[in-house]
Amino acid sequence: MNIVDNPKNINPDLTATQHHLERLFRRCQDECPDTTLQLDRSEVDGQAWISHQFPTTVVGIAQAVQWAMDWNSAGWNIYVGANPRKLGLDHNKSATDKDIHCAFFSFGDLDSEESLEIAKAGMPINNTYSTNTGTTPWRRCHLYWEHENPVYNLEAWRQTQVGIANYFKGDSVIDPRRILRLAGCVNYPTAKKRDKGYIAETATIQTEFDGEERDPVDTVHLHTTYAGTPTASVTPGSEGSKGGLGLPTFGPGVELQKTLDAIQEGNWHNAVRDQVASWVAIGWPADAIRLSCLAFTQPGYTTEQTTTEVDVMLRGAIDKGYAPEPVHAPPPVTPSVLPDLILKSMTQRPSVREIPLREFVYGKHLIRKFTSATISPGGVGKTTLMMIEAVAMAAQQSLLGVKIYEKNLRVLHINLEDPQDELNRRYYAILDHFNLDHVDIGKRVFIHSGRDRKVILAEKGDNGLVIQTPDVDQLRTQIIENSIDVVSIDPLVKSHYADENDNKAIDSVLDIFAQLANDTNTAIDLAHHVRKTPTGIVGLAGDINQARGASALAGAVRAARTLTVMSTKEAEGFGIQGERSRWYVREDDAKGNMSPPAENAVWMERHSITIDNGDN
DSSP states (O other), rough: OOOOOTTTTTOOHHHHHHHHHHHHHHHHHHHHHEEEEEEEEEEEEEOOOOEEEEEEEEHHHHHHHHHHHHHHHHEEEEEEESSSSTTTTOSSSOOOOGGOOEEEEEEEOSSHHHHHHHHHHHOSHHHHHEEEEEEESSSEEEEEEEEEEEEOOHHHHHHHHHHHHHHHHHOOSTTTHHHHHHETSSSSSHHHHHHHHOOEEEOOHHHHEEEEEEEOOHHHHHHHHHOOOOOSOOOSHHHHHHHHTTTTOOOOOOOHHHHHHHHTTTTTHHHHHHHHHHHHTTTTHHHHHHHHHGGGOOOOOHHHHHHHHHHHHHHHHHHHTTTTSOOOOOOOOOOGGGGGOOOOOOOGGGGGSSEEEEEETTTTTEETEEEEEEEEEESSSSSHHHHHHHHHHHOOOTTTOOOOOOOSSSSSEEEEOOHHHHHHHHHHHHHHHHHHOOHHHHHGEEEETTTTTTOOEEEEOTTTTTTHHHHHHHHHHHHHHHTTEEEEEEEEGBBSSTTTTTTTHHHHHHHHHHHHHHHHTTEEEEEEBBBOOOOOOOOTTTTGGGGGSOOOOHOOSSEEEEEEEHHHHHHHTTOOOGGGGGGGGEEEEEOOSOOOOGGOEEEHHHHHHHTTTSOO
């Protein structure tokens, strides 16, 4: 469709477009400057659909406004991605859900007369602003609710979107990457919609009501109201409720009496699950929820069985984002609960012969009750090395010439980057290369992919301090139940939500790992990347200070090593030609000497192995 096909020759409104983009992204400059905004243009009756990314800066927004005006005037429909995208995307590519940085708004797409009637009847929480996308054959609009704080838990955000869509019986705009009509641009209907009476109209925006803007809304209040409060047309909080989309919503808003009545009717699981979610949403601590749920124990069951069921429900409610703050936050330590400080002279301490030996497990790198670090750039071979070492310890065979101190070691490798299939390939390639038997070794090797289930052990609480998550307790239980001796985490940065450049935060994260190692009597190895070095500066092998992020890592781990690819100069010294040098990896102690001599390095050669399924 071309602009000349518009009989009224309706023009786009630059001021409205600028107002809409500023309203969506004005907070990014202060709260998340390293983001982009996405505009899309689509050919009205054709197949072309093109995306473009712009910086969320004053200049970037101005460029986006001009881009929208140019293409809309040429007869293209224009859309905006409501949530800011992460920096680094191809400027001409559309974002996926994984590319979304955060959400400043929740929104609803009211595209039917029924949806508008529900809105006119009154909303539990009023929208912050709205855009009107058309008036013929009936009024259509998008409602926006601005959050007081940006939402980074996008799964919880998605649940809010489901609740809003169900409440208003609106369209399914529940994905974080969602694009919506851009105000100020002409909405050109397709041929199918023109046949239904739609006409070309300029989308408008309303940000003031009764002469003033509305304040942002509390995120938890919005979530529990729309995603978890029964209405005349929607019944969230019970499994399988349909609403306007046929989408189930699970949420709080459950009265205790309803829970008790449902239990009496034989619906114990669903009733208790919804009650737990309700208590999580209002911020009850996990221990208080467990204690309260003991009253729901039924004849023939033990309180321990009830607690086990409730723990699963707690995890589910937290994973769905119902918690307004971490419910497993440990109570603050105050001087009143600390033991008295008592100093002892060395004559009151054990004699030298009574001091236990360090419990080395694998060489001098892994020690029971301590954390270690393996530091290298990406692609050098950290994961492969850790998996070879896991197999070596389980087999009690010194595959790489490193001493193994104990028999029948059981090893857990948690990989938070690669899918399980890829980890399985590497495992079997290691067995093939070293001619080992899976039947004998496999029962002592545990490999978990974060693609299947993330493992997050630390996050930042509302007070800004780093706290442990419920995953710590779950991992501790799994380690003990499976008699794990060694744990490797790959990489460290994906096991927590703390700021890796904040020394205090990283120190707290490593305290959590140290306590876990101590509580489970395990040795823990943390894989970590190196920082980008300035041009002309080369990171030294064995230099722990090249580790990315806060320097607290160097002091917190008991042992550390670096992995580096063979340099051109080193290759010349060994007589290795060309690209073949990339197959050689150097391992250095990073705690004993910041610049160890080359003769003390351990060199390893990588190999490509074809496994029985044909992969290599």
